[in-house]
Amino acid sequence: MKIEETPLKGCYLITPDIYQDERGLFFEHYHQKKLNTILPKDQFVQDNVSVSKKGVLRGIHFQKGDFAQTKLVSVLKGMVQDVVVDLRIDSNTFGQYHSVFLDDVKRHLLFIPRGFAHGFLALSNEVIFSYKCDNFYNKESEIGIVYNDADLNIKWQLPNDNLIVSRKDLGLPCLKELKI
Template sequence: MLEGLVVIEPSVFKDNRGCFFESYNAKSFLKQGIKSSFVQDNISISSYGVIRGLHYQEGEHAQAKLVQVLKGRVLDVVVDLRPWSKSYGEVFSIELSETNRLQLYIPRGFAHGFSVLSEEVLFHYKCDNYYNKESESGIVYTDPELNIDWGIPKDKEIISDKDLALPFLEHAEKAILQKSSQ
C-alpha cells in the first residue's frame, strides 16, 4: 500500500430487508488518520469498458478523495505524484464494488482513475477541495512506465478524447517538479 492511502471496510448490517452501513463518519475516519474535510460530492455513471483517468488537480486546488462504488464494480487505480514521497511514481490498484463495499481514501498528490468491470457502475467520490478547471491535469492511461493492466480488452476500451491526449508521466513529472520548486 502506498503511503497515505487508506482502504476502509465499513461495518455492514444485513437483515431480510437488505443492508445498512455508514459510508462516512468524521470521528471514525479521524481515528484512521483521515483529517480531510470534504466539500464536494461527485457521482459518475459509466458502462463496461470505460476507463477514466488518470486525473489530478494541481497546486492549491489539489484534492483528497474518498471513493466508493454504489453499484457495479471497478478497478480503481492511483499513482503517487508527491515528489517527496518514498512511493513517488508507484501505482496502487484495488477492486471496489457494491459487493465488497470497500472505500479508498486518496490524499492530495495522487493521480486517480478507474476502469469499469461491470455492465454499469455508479461511482461516488467525496473531495476535500472544489474542482477548478484551470488546475486539472493528468497522465495517459497507457503510460508504459506505469504499465497498468486496466482489466479491459483493448477492443472494449472506451476512452474520452481528452484522456487520450493526456501526457506520459515523464512529462507530468517535469511540470510537477517545476511547480513544487516554486
C-alpha cells in the same frame, strides 16, 4: 470500520461493517469520527457521482497546486478497478501505482490523499461511482496521466480494444512528461 494502509503511504482502503438481514442492508458510508486519523484537516466540500458503462476508463486525473484534492471514493453500484498513482516527489513510492477492486458487495472505500492521481475502469454493465472531495473542482488546475503510460505499465483488467476512453484522456501526457 477497518482501515488498512495500501502499499502507497497515506492511501487507505476502508472496509465498512455491513449489517444485513431479510430487509436488506445497512452500513456507514462515511463517519468523520471513525476516520479522523486519516481525514484531512479541512472537511469534504463537494460530492460527485459519475455513471459509466462497462469498459469506460476515467482518468488518470488530479488537480494541482492550490486546487489539489483529497478524495474518498466508492462504488454505489457495480464494480471497478480503481487505480491511484503517487505523484509526491519526496515519496519513496513516487511514480508507483496501486490497483484495487471496489464494488457494491464489499462496499470498500478508498481514501486518496492530495498528491495522487486517480482513475478507474468500469467492469460491470453499469457503475455508479461516488467521490467526496476536500477542495472544489477547478478546470484550469486539472491535469492527468495517460492511462497506457508505458513506464507505469498499469495492468488494466479489460483488453485495450474494450476500453472506452475520452479524447481528453487519450491526449494526456505520460508521467515523465509532467511538470509537477
